[in-house]
Amino acid sequence: MNTFFSYFSLSNQIEDFQKVIKDIESNVEFYGTNLWLLIFAIFVASLGLNVNSTAVIIGAMLISPLMGPIMGLGLGIGINDLLLLRKSFFNYLFAAGVSLGTSTLYFLITPISTAHSEILARTSPNIYDVLIALFGGLAGIVAASSKHKGNVIPGVAIATALMPPLCSAGYGLATLQMSYFFGAFYLFLINTVFIALATLVVVRLLKFPYKKLQNPQDEKRANQIAWIVVVATLLPSLYLGYDIVQQEKFTQSAHRFIQNETRFPNDYLLEKSIDARQKSIVLTFGGKRITDSEIEGMKKKLGYYQLEGATVTVRQGFEYLNEIKQTSEENPLKQILAEREIEMIALKARIDSLEAKEVNTIQLTKEIKALYPNFENIAITPLRSPDTLKGKNLENQLAFLQFSKVLNSKEKIQLQNWLETKLHLKMKVIFDP
Template identity: 40%
Template sequence: MEKRLIKMIKQLIGRVFYVGEDKASEQETIDRIKDSVDFRGAKLWILIFAIFVASLGLNTNSTAVIIGAMLISPIMGPIMGMGLGVGINDFELFKRSLKSFVTATIFSVLTATIYFLITPLAEAQSELLARTAPTIYDVFIALCGGLAGIIATCSISQRNGNVIPGVAIATALMPPICTTGFGIATGNWLYAAGAFYLYMINTIFISLATVIGVHIMHFSKKEFRDPKRERRVKQIIATIAVVTMVPASILTYQLVRETVFENKANSFIVQELESDTTRIVTRDIRYKDKTINVVLFGKEVRKERLDEIRKRLEKHGLEGTKLSVVQGGSNLDSKEIQTLLKGNAKLLSEEIQTEKLQREKAERIKKQWQPVEKVLNAAESVQKECRVLFPEVNSLHIGYGINIHLEKEAPSDTTTLISIRLKQKMNKATEKKLKEWLKQKIQADSLVIYPL
């Protein structure tokens, strides 16, 4: 019974994950990838303009524009071509793809460099900075994206769907190559190296994913005349993959350790230093120096108490960390305060600006609401008095309109608009009297009456 159940589960899993029914013919898939390999004419021009679009997006910090550039770019073709060439032992295809890839890369870097040399916006935005420090996660993204790409290319139903565009967005080939151009144009070689390394991670692991994909799908391979050469090629591929992963793994390890340190430090500050009588003005946590610098405001924390707190650093997993505390009543060193507050100065400025804007908005809303409030407060007395003083009136409808002066330069203002439904016709004198009475009752500076 147990064996039968296991067999049924295996069959079910096999049916769910089986791609054979949707698989295009092997030759059709190979031809499709081969057709996308060559880089000349229209494809090269499309790539150049895609690089311009991506550079503009990075320069203006526009995510939408960057995504658009990824969708335009035809650079995925040669990368998958290299993977397919290695996967089926077609080294003519591999050489062709590699040549196209190198051509595309050179033109991409040149185009991005030219753009960033002539643009007046030379500041590195967050979208640019995000491409300068690749991690092991980028390796996994490229590998998973590449696997999705090759499966979609081999699938009849998915090849024209949104998988390939999705892979282009997820693996993000365009932004790092544009950031490389930015680094060259501005002389920031660290940015250029980091971004180009990310570009190579994406390239190598999308290609590797293609190799894995064609192996899983049992594509026919060209026979090697020399088995030793085949073994050597496989060893070279494995070496390239490992060598590419090593720096990313180291960077990821450092990033994770830094994040853990910052989380522990923040937890320590909140638990040990913050209280009802003492507030944290600013904090400066430095992983490289293993230091925590804090500025406190409020009731002064005694030296004995600070010594006790420092002893508890180890309890919070912060062994070897130095705690520096500056308090409101201390003799403060100007350089120390400048260092401590530099990180929070921009944030504080933004908070003040936001508060100011919110206050101005509230004042505008209050000012706009005042006429309405006057009418609402006077509504009951207007109703009672109007029945007695102006029996011709059936109903009143009060609203507000904006006056835009076209013939003279003057600020726009508002006018109270009153629509009147009459039981019987009203003479001019009574109408004038009604207008003056309404102006007084609802305290309107300007008023226009429209009969209904």
């Protein structure tokens, strides 16, 4: 058992404590090279967010030196080094201010102002971001304290994503979208607090040299402040994490409800819209009008899918667009667009109808082959006649079947009857040979 736990021991691989402290202190300050690297990294990350390029954003995170002062904060609290703590805090604020200013300036002058997915992904932090920052920070300080550092620190910088939230916050400021600013900046604070917390915990566990304060009350107050900051940062993320889980559950349940309960004879679901935040489902149908009783029957089944309280709005495709047409008569362009949309919906409904009637020849081939080992190929196509051109709905089909050996008359009749019964269609069958 002792041998098993020895695999988890860090004692033989821990670097000299003073060397670790010196290395972290050297990365705390921002001037000269570090400052220019930070500015360039912010520009690269902003460009990556602007063009929605994940690869460019990852490159910016590798360049960024932001991890230094954050780990310095955790180390300063962990060993009670007030001088290091003050220096780390000042440089952290300076780096964050420079980053925010640089990204805001970039988004003010860039001609592209659309919020792409890479920006939006960093404006709604939750408990999962807390866990990423915590475990990323643990990996970072353990690697920094080890003789075998490897390339963990760049990986932590990528995983915890310190740069993109600052750039997204700059985008929010530049475009005056304060919800983006506060959401992204909160994510940056989450990463800061929990990387620093991870550093503090590991430093205490590894028993780094601890500086006792002259006044025990000051030491107690410092620890209380540290944990108040941690809890104050954690609580909103817990709520946001719970909210995002509830929204995902609603979306999944809504998809199951739509898949199972929205099938009506001679109707086609043309469009569906799910808003998990508002708990609403909007369904647009084309085809025969659905009655009010059918709609009410569908809504009564919401409870089976844990969708109590959800609102379902049903729009009848053609009727809905006709309403648009009637209210747009004063605007010829809107009327033309409405007419074109009606034509497109009618065409889609026709295509859906044809696809519904299309014969599954793959499955049919397997079944015929099982009955007639000499069977080789089949082709089925609708028969076209003058009556079809006049609009009469005839479902006659032409089937061409190829065999390696000739079938006798009885087998041909049996096979034709089987095909018509199987497909529910009247058929003209040609055998080869």
